[in-house]
Amino acid sequence: MMELAKLVGKIQESVTMAFDKKAKDMKASFPETIILAAGEPDFAPPQVVIEATAEAAKTGKTKYTPVKGIVPLLQAIGKHIKTSRGLEYDPVTQIMTTNGGKEGIFLALAAVVNPGDEVLIIKPYWTSYPEMVKLVGGIPYFVDAKDLGKIVGILEHSQIKAIILNSPSNPSGMVISPSELKKLAQVLADKNIWVISDEIYSPIVYGANVHASIAQFPGMQEKTILLDGASKAYAMTGYRLGYALGPKEVIAAMAKFKSQISSCASSISQYAALAALENCTEDVKKMKAAYENRRNGIIVPFAKAAGLEYMEPQGAFYFFFKIPGENPDDLKFCEDLLEQEKLGLVPGMAFGYPGWVRLSFAASPGELAEGLSRLARFLGK
Numbered sequence: 001m002m003e004l005a006k007l008v009g010k011i012q013e014s015v016t017m018a019f020d021k022k023a024k025d026m027k028a029s030f031p032e033t034i035i036l037a038a039g040e041p042d043f044a045p046p047q048v049v050i051e052a053t054a055e056a057a058k059t060g061k062t063k064y065t066p067v068k069g070i071v072p073l074l075q076a077i078g079k080h081i082k083t084s085r086g087l088e089y090d091p092v093t094q095i096m097t098t099n100g101g102k103e104g105i106f107l108a109l110a111a112v113v114n115p116g117d118e119v120l121i122i123k124p125y126w127t128s129y130p131e132m133v134k135l136v137g138g139i140p141y142f143v144d145a146k147d148l149g150k151i152v153g154i155l156e157h158s159q160i161k162a163i164i165l166n167s168p169s170n171p172s173g174m175v176i177s178p179s180e181l182k183k184l185a186q187v188l189a190d191k192n193i194w195v196i197s198d199e200i201y202s203p204i205v206y207g208a209n210v211h212a213s214i215a216q217f218p219g220m221q222e223k224t225i226l227l228d229g230a231s232k233a234y235a236m237t238g239y240r241l242g243y244a245l246g247p248k249e250v251i252a253a254m255a256k257f258k259s260q261i262s263s264c265a266s267s268i269s270q271y272a273a274l275a276a277l278e279n280c281t282e283d284v285k286k287m288k289a290a291y292e293n294r295r296n297g298i299i300v301p302f303a304k305a306a307g308l309e310y311m312e313p314q315g316a317f318y319f320f321f322k323i324p325g326e327n328p329d330d331l332k333f334c335e336d337l338l339e340q341e342k343l344g345l346v347p348g349m350a351f352g353y354p355g356w357v358r359l360s361f362a363a364s365p366g367e368l369a370e371g372l373s374r375l376a377r378f379l380g381k
């Protein structure tokens with residue numbers, strides 16, 4: 001076999017996707033398998049989205065669109081961001097759609113990171129950030145969420161070109177409060193550091209927590225590339241529809257790359273996302289309320305009763321907990337759990353946090369309760 005590019009050996013496959021597949025293979029042989037591994041809503045998309053999808057296909061909305069997306073959708077995204085964050089963006093020059101939020105993050109990194117630049121990533125992180133940074137030739141620079149106090153010193157580091165923020169966070173559920181964002185914005189004020197703000201879970205925040213974007217703080221809109229999308233908010237993961245907002249030079253650069261890589265987001269998904277943004281505020285609230293009920297009624301009581309160390313899910317739909325004991329092997333834990341109890345979870349190593357495990361509570365209460373009782377049995381609780 002002829003030689004492959006050196007980069008192939010440097011990049012890891014997505015551990016979350018690999019584990020999800022493993023669990024799905026197990027389910028094919030053992031239908032009783034419960035999978036709480038994938039990061040996707042258990043709901044179907046709202047009915048109007050499904051209707052708009054069919055309508056788009058029937059009425060010939062099946063051709064290439066402009067690279068950034070159809071204008072009505074760009075306008076709807078602009079309106080949504082104005083309503084939710086109070087931020088103004090020009091739909092034509094400062095907003096674009098992407099193939100899922102994932103492509104938006106990659107394009108943003110490609111647009112601002114030079115080979116050898118360091119990109120600050122907070123641990124536990126979403127599994128794809130370090131690999132995407134490496135794909136564009138950058139170097140991931142990690143800081144633990146527990147050590148955020150050290151961030152000021154780290155940001156003085158001259159090689160740091162960008163920082164990735166993810167609030168609410170996958171996998172920890174952590175929400176960065178407006179006062180923390182304000183402090184961070186003050187630190188960044190006199191620095192030439194881009195912020196890539198992954199806000200894909202923006203509407204899913206619990207209790208007194210609120211979602212805010214760092215772009216809302218003085219001087220930050222010009223330095224921030226804000227990423228969000230339809231996947232989590234509207235249960236539209238398979239539609240692959242994300243969006244990016246930022247300074248027009250950055251959006252132009254991202255669109256230039258996109259024009260050579262994937263041309264445009266799916267036309268049908270764009271019309272479906274337009275319907276979602278225009279009609280589905282109530283559906284989003286209902287889904288959020290369902291996650292919150294599971295969190296309050298099932299997850300937190302379980303974690304307390306089992307005496308687990310865990311990160312409080314302030315948003316998103318993940319329960320991230322530490323395996324009890326000294327130096328636990330999270331990979332083995334998840335493999336054995338799948339094998340013995342037919343329960344699929346994701347090892348913390350996927351998020352730069354060995355010894356920890358992520359459970360998604362985007363699952364029906366019945367499945368969740370059964371999954372947790374298997375977990376309790378496996379933990380000997």
Ligand SMILES: Cc1ncc(COP(=O)(O)O)c(C=O)c1O
Nearest residue numbers: 039100101102126170200229231
């Ligand atoms: C933190 C985070 N960012 C981005 C994405 C990507 O979302 P999408 O499915 O829209 O590509 C995910 C999906 O799991 C995520 O958890």
